Amino acid sequence: MDERPVIVWFRRDLRVADNPALLHAAGVGAPVVPVYAAGWERDDPWRPGSAGRWWLERSVAALAESLAALGAPLLVLPGTAEQELPALAGRLGAGEVVWNRLLEPNVRVADARVAEVLERDGVATRTFNAGSLFEPEGLFARSGRPFAQFTPFWRTCLSLPDPEAPLPAPARLRGLGLGGGAAASMPDQAGSSWRPGDTGVVWYPGEPGGGQRLGEFLDCCVAVYHSGREVPAIDGTSRLSPHLHFGEIGPRQVWEAVRRVEEKAWRGRRGLPADPPPGGAADPTEGAESFLRQLGWREFAQYILFHSPWIPEAPFRPEFSRFPWQDDPAGFDAWAAGETGYPLVDAGMKQLLTEGWMHNRVRMVAASFLTKDLLIPWQEGAGFFWEHLVDADLANNTLGWQWTAGSGPDAAPYFRVFNPALQAGRYDPAGEYVRRWAGPHTPSRPIVEHDRARVRALAAFHGLREGRS
Numbered sequence: 001m002d003e004r005p006v007i008v009w010f011r012r013d014l015r016v017a018d019n020p021a022l023l024h025a026a027g028v029g030a031p032v033v034p035v036y037a038a039g040w041e042r043d044d045p046w047r048p049g050s051a052g053r054w055w056l057e058r059s060v061a062a063l064a065e066s067l068a069a070l071g072a073p074l075l076v077l078p079g080t081a082e083q084e085l086p087a088l089a090g091r092l093g094a095g096e097v098v099w100n101r102l103l104e105p106n107v108r109v110a111d112a113r114v115a116e117v118l119e120r121d122g123v124a125t126r127t128f129n130a131g132s133l134f135e136p137e138g139l140f141a142r143s144g145r146p147f148a149q150f151t152p153f154w155r156t157c158l159s160l161p162d163p164e165a166p167l168p169a170p171a172r173l174r175g176l177g178l179g180g181g182a183a184a185s186m187p188d189q190a191g192s193s194w195r196p197g198d199t200g201v202v203w204y205p206g207e208p209g210g211g212q213r214l215g216e217f218l219d220c221c222v223a224v225y226h227s228g229r230e231v232p233a234i235d236g237t238s239r240l241s242p243h244l245h246f247g248e249i250g251p252r253q254v255w256e257a258v259r260r261v262e263e264k265a266w267r268g269r270r271g272l273p274a275d276p277p278p279g280g281a282a283d284p285t286e287g288a289e290s291f292l293r294q295l296g297w298r299e300f301a302q303y304i305l306f307h308s309p310w311i312p313e314a315p316f317r318p319e320f321s322r323f324p325w326q327d328d329p330a331g332f333d334a335w336a337a338g339e340t341g342y343p344l345v346d347a348g349m350k351q352l353l354t355e356g357w358m359h360n361r362v363r364m365v366a367a368s369f370l371t372k373d374l375l376i377p378w379q380e381g382a383g384f385f386w387e388h389l390v391d392a393d394l395a396n397n398t399l400g401w402q403w404t405a406g407s408g409p410d411a412a413p414y415f416r417v418f419n420p421a422l423q424a425g426r427y428d429p430a431g432e433y434v435r436r437w438a439g440p441h442t443p444s445r446p447i448v449e450h451d452r453a454r455v456r457a458l459a460a461f462h463g464l465r466e467g468r469s
């Protein structure tokens with residue numbers, strides 16, 4: 001048997017269950033060396049922001065604990081993968097380096113370089129899918145071009161065979177006995193001074209925390225998700241986004257768990273024994289279906305980024321490069337501090353600054369305010385979110401911002417300018433969310449008058465359509 005060690009390179013797949021690269025390595029029979037490369041290229045604009053680094057540090061520590069318990073301690077190395085992996089493979093005489101693929105364009109380029117160097121040194125490489133339900137390579141619209149709209153994309157995905165069942169965690173790993181020499185904590189430069197505020201929401205970064213969150217959501221909320229998801233004052237959504245982003249739980253695990261809840265509900269309907277549906281929903285599968293559709297948006301975001309790798313910087317619709325964006329530092333600062341005078345926007349920004357998370361409905365309203373009421377480029381808002389969200393994710397954040405700004409695929413129609421006051425009335429009618437977050441700090445005078453700002457935005461969009469700007 002080949003006794004040369006197998007290196008498992010962890011990135012945003014910080015879990016031991018449903019981890020195909022890890023399970024493959026365990027099956028080889030040779031010693032397994034799990035590695036996390038904690039360094040970033042100096043010029044990498046997509047290094048995690050401060051909230052993301054806070055999360056990452058804890059997630060890596062949780063992974064290290066799980067791996068140590070399985071028998072193969074995690075080696076955390078301070079440099080980039082390109083610097084560290086070939087050197088480590090050489091030092092250990094590794095036969096193979098394996099990892100799970102990511103879809104971000106810059107990551108794919110770096111991966112190809114790492115693989116090239118390793119293979120040149122005679123080390124085999126092998127990659128797996130752990131992060132998506134439906135990989136984006138072979139999926140195209142009837143025209144032969146990539147999908148640019150969610151509904152046909154998702155309909156096509158759902159016509160494919162179901163995603164594979166999640167894989168078990170390895171029962172045991174044969175480590176290399178690197179023992180006390182192995183560092184399992186993140187180097188200082190990867191740390192962050194960000195801390196979540198004391199708001200009652202407790203984040204548990206790491207695989208056990210992700211599993212627990214999913215379980216709680218399935219018990220309390222999935223059956224009524226379709227109605228609860230639009231109410232920012234309640235815990236109607238899963239809050240799984242940071243866990244999914246860092247791969248502490250995989251989409252196949254979530255998919256399967258939700259399907260199981262659905263099956264149980266259907267069995268209950270046919271008169272077979274099953275617990276009553278939580279929340280008393282009339283159709284117990286409606287919430288689950290609505291939730292799986294949101295996982296579909298996550299797939300769509302990854303798909304769009306894969307096929308249009310320029311979109312974190314430039315508009316998906318090229319005509320938007322002519323949009324008359326404004327330079328408005330004072331407006332940006334007021335928005336970022338939650339001091340626009342529009343309570344729902346301000347409450348959302350305060351939730352973001354405190355929890356590192358914001359409800360989806362409020363993300364849309366806050367993003368619309370920045371891009372349409374203030375005409376500030378969506379890239380500036382996306383950058384701010386990147387720094388402050390614990391779930392900052394290049395695919396989802398880019399799609400969310402471009403969709404709201406009108407420049408993205410399947411975007412909100414250009415004439416749809418969210419009215420922050422009406423949105424508050426509809427989705428937070430009792431003002432509970434606003435009171436919790438914006439409290440008394442909101443200045444009474446709005447920084448722009450929405451009706452006037454809307455007319456200005458519509459004129460700008462109209463000019464774009466007419467080719468005048």
Ligand SMILES: Cc1cc2nc3c(=O)[nH]c(=O)nc-3n(C[C@H](O)[C@H](O)[C@H](O)COP(=O)(O)OP(=O)(O)OC[C@H]3O[C@@H](n4cnc5c(N)ncnc54)[C@H](O)[C@@H]3O)c2cc1C
Nearest residue numbers: 237238239240241294297298360363367392393396397400
């Ligand atoms: C301007 C803007 C920026 C955003 N930035 C991010 C980001 O950086 N990271 C991020 O994960 N999501 C982002 N979203 C999407 C969405 O707001 C969050 O995924 C969601 O609020 C996370 O909360 P949850 O886990 O409770 O979601 P749930 O409603 O419980 O949904 C379950 C999962 O589905 C996925 N999902 C849900 N909605 C979307 C969506 N619209 N697009 C893509 N995936 C979705 C997420 O992985 C989420 O965890 C953004 C949306 C907007 C409008």
